[in-house]
Amino acid sequence: xxxxxxxxxxxxxxxxxxxxxxxxxxxxxxxxxxxxxxxxxxxxxxxxxxxxxxxxxxxxxxxxxxxxxxxxxxxxxxxxxxxxxxxxxxxxxxxxxxxxxxxxxxxxxxxxxxxxxxxxxxxxxxxxxxxxxxxxxxxxxxxxxxxxxxxxxxxxxxxxxxxxxxxxxxxxx
Numbered sequence: 001x002x003x004x005x006x007x008x009x010x011x012x013x014x015x016x017x018x019x020x021x022x023x024x025x026x027x028x029x030x031x032x033x034x035x036x037x038x039x040x041x042x043x044x045x046x047x048x049x050x051x052x053x054x055x056x057x058x059x060x061x062x063x064x065x066x067x068x069x070x071x072x073x074x075x076x077x078x079x080x081x082x083x084x085x086x087x088x089x090x091x092x093x094x095x096x097x098x099x100x101x102x103x104x105x106x107x108x109x110x111x112x113x114x115x116x117x118x119x120x121x122x123x124x125x126x127x128x129x130x131x132x133x134x135x136x137x138x139x140x141x142x143x144x145x146x147x148x149x150x151x152x153x154x155x156x157x158x159x160x161x162x163x164x165x166x167x168x169x170x171x172x173x
Contacts, residue, residue: 015046056084061097064170068155070116074105080165081137083130092152092172096130098137100164109166110144110159118146124156124169131169140165 022039030036061082062073081098101109114120123145124131135142140160148155158167 015042018042054086056082058082060084061095064095064097065099065168068168068170069109069113069157071109071112074099074101077101077105081134083133094128094130094169094171096128096134096167096169098134098165098167101166103163106159106163106166109157113146113157116148118148118155118157121145121147121156124158126154126156126171128169128171131167134167138162138165142167 019039019042022042023036026033026036026039058079061079061084065071065073077099079097079099081096083097084095085093087093123142125147138160140162142158143161143163145156145158147157152173154169154171156167156169156171160166
């Protein structure tokens with residue numbers, strides 16, 4: 001616990017300390033100049049990485065789609081909802097996203113899942129609040145659902161009755 005506190009302190013103090021030292025150095029060397037604001041770059045870079053950890057880019061979800069379905073992400077897919085939890089100490093996280101794809105891709109996915117060791121299920125055996133939020137984003141209802149467990153990961157894919165909407169969930173523990 002003490003080590004975790006120390007690491008957290010270093011993680012927060014390092015960019016602030018670097019910024020402080022740079023700011024003082026630049027301000028002494030070039031007083032009254034706008035150069036001193038360059039010193040805030042370490043905090044901006046640190047902030048970017050923190051932001052990306054809490055709000056991953058779409059590429060993160062595309063990679064999850066590929067890992068879950070074992071298919072490439074459809075080119076013309078549109079995200080309707082995205083959520084990913086912050087990874088824990090062991091790198092485990094939950095991601096839930098709702099996408100709309102072309103009916104051709106929808107049919108391909110529906111035919112592929114049973115051959116990829118997914119089992120047809122009636123409902124999500126481990127629903128999360130994020131799953132419920134995603135379901136509220138579409139008027140369509142679930143037509144078929146598939147689930148697959150592998151080691152300490154659980155994959156869930158729901159296909160909706162509009163033949164375009166797909167819910168994908170990945171959980172690890």
